[in-house]
Amino acid sequence: MNAQEIYDPFNYATHENPYPYYRKLRDEHPVYHNRKNDFWALSRYQDVVFAARNFKLFSSAKGTSLEYVGELAPILIDSDPVMHTRLRHLISGEFTPAHVARLEARVRTYAQRLLAPLRERGEFDVIADFSAKLPMAIICGLLGFPEQDEDMLRGWTDDCVHRDEGVFEMPEQGRIATMNMYGYFEEQMQARRRSRKEDIVQKFVDAEDAGQLSHEESLGYLYILSIAGNETTTKLIGNMAWQLDAHPDELKRLAANPALIAQAVEETMRIDGPTHMMARTTTADIPLHDKVIPAGAKVALLFMSANRDERKYPKADEFVLDRNPKDHLGFGGGIHACMGAALARLEARVAWEEIFKIAEHFEVQKDRTQRMHSPQVRGFTHLPIRFTPRASAQAN
Amino acid sequence: MIRVTYRAKTGEEYVAEAMPGMTVMEAALSAGVPEILGLCGGICSCATCHVHVAPEWMAKLNPADDEEGAMLEAIDNRAPTSRLGCQVKLDDSLDGLVVNVFEVS
DSSP states (O other): OOGGGSOOTTSHHHHHOOHHHHHHHHHHOSEEEETTTTEEEEOSHHHHHHHHHOTTTEEOTTOSSSSBOSSOOOOGGGOOTTHHHHHHHHHGGGGSHHHHHTTHHHHHHHHHHHHGGGTTTSEEEIIIIIITTHHHHHHHHHHTOOGGGHHHHHHHHHHHHOOOTTOOBOOHHHHHHHHHHHHHHHHHHHHHHHSOOSSHHHHHHHHHHTTSSOHHHHHHHHHHHHHHTTHHHHHHHHHHHHHHHHOHHHHHHHHHOGGGHHHHHHHHHHHHOSBOEEEEEESSOEEETTEEEOTTOEEEEEHHHHTTOTTTSTTTTSOOGGGOOSSOOTTOOGGGSOTTHHHHHHHHHHHHHHHHHHEEEEEEOGGGOEEOOOSSBOOEEEOEEEEEEOHHHHHO | OEEEEEEETTSOEEEEEEOTTOBHHHHHHHHTOTTOOOTTOSSSSSOTTEEEEOHHHHTTSOOOOHHHHHHHHTOTTOOTTEEEGGGOBOOGGGTTEEEEEOOOO
16 A cells, blocks of 8 residues: 555545544654645644644644635634734634633523424434534624524535545635625625624624724634634534444433533544644744654644544543543644634533433434545534433423 | 743743734744643633743733633642733733743643
């Protein structure tokens, strides 16, 4: 087998189960070069942390995808300081745990609303019926987009992250969706200029007027918040169903003791977090493990491989509910670490608290699951479960 | 440029040259201070950017809010001068700031 075939994130088979490939990289090719698409990959925990923290050597300014995704708009995720500093601190204060805690009631009410009609059915699609809708509703509420636009926006963000098999660029559909989203954000900003609202769109309009943000930066910010606020948490909630189905004893413990849900979310983020990889571009030659990554090279930081590195976590391939890891890279690390991590944790926890209120046990219908296809985000688009309704829930 | 000095237990000193608006955590990463991990990216969630501010600088900083205070309370080697680097935003008045940093356990 060619070395170049060990890790190919544009191969759909990799999306099915990337973990054997990651192990091979960690054990045999810790500094791996994919010759087919000319990029490098780091897979061990220590190396990924090193790269994630060292934003000067590992720049984000040339994009955080390996492939070409069209002309880059000025976007937080694709920036280095000082632009990153200015953009991030504009709203990062809104996403601390204490700030997002205020959203808990809203998340819960919405989760209950989605689950109520499913209660009597004994089965539902965790993604399509529930987790695709919950984070989108919350982020739309924060940004200030009307509820009736949620489905349309979700369709667009799905298109933005999808990649066709073996194709090293964003497909036409994704570029059209990107244009549509920019057009939509433009309208939303104009609407705020006509009549004020208290939301993030308004914040950006005000920041533009104050000279803190260019118009393109506003649009780019709304773009990344819409995608990041939606795709990943949706997949996290689904991946947790998958993990619990595979670990029925842990499922039982959670169903009996909802106080454990937060740490189950954390362990899911470690072992099966949705964001597998982010790319950087080197700004100098980087000698590492007897190799030299040349300056100007694209480097994939494999967060989900790092999280399964036995050099870091004992029995790293096992889902251990009591592990409750605090230093996993499920949300990345360093200055680009997920700004919405606290919100994602809150949404996933509340989502599962509410699922366990209607279900005391469930099984994934494995013959009917479907995966999304992205080199960076891994999870399901359909994940049907059959569940045993809780007696108390039915009595309500 | 705002200069921030990070003093490690080992006796090593790192000097960051930061832009206004950066935090003590971000400046530490730019200077390669090994003791500052900054894992959560600055949303006050991981406490891996804990510093002890040199006493003479304490009065110049905006005090920690409740959320940061709660995080600090959970730290073993906290001191009255403890701060989370990610919650200390730099401006020109903090040029010359000195903080002590610790091996991450």
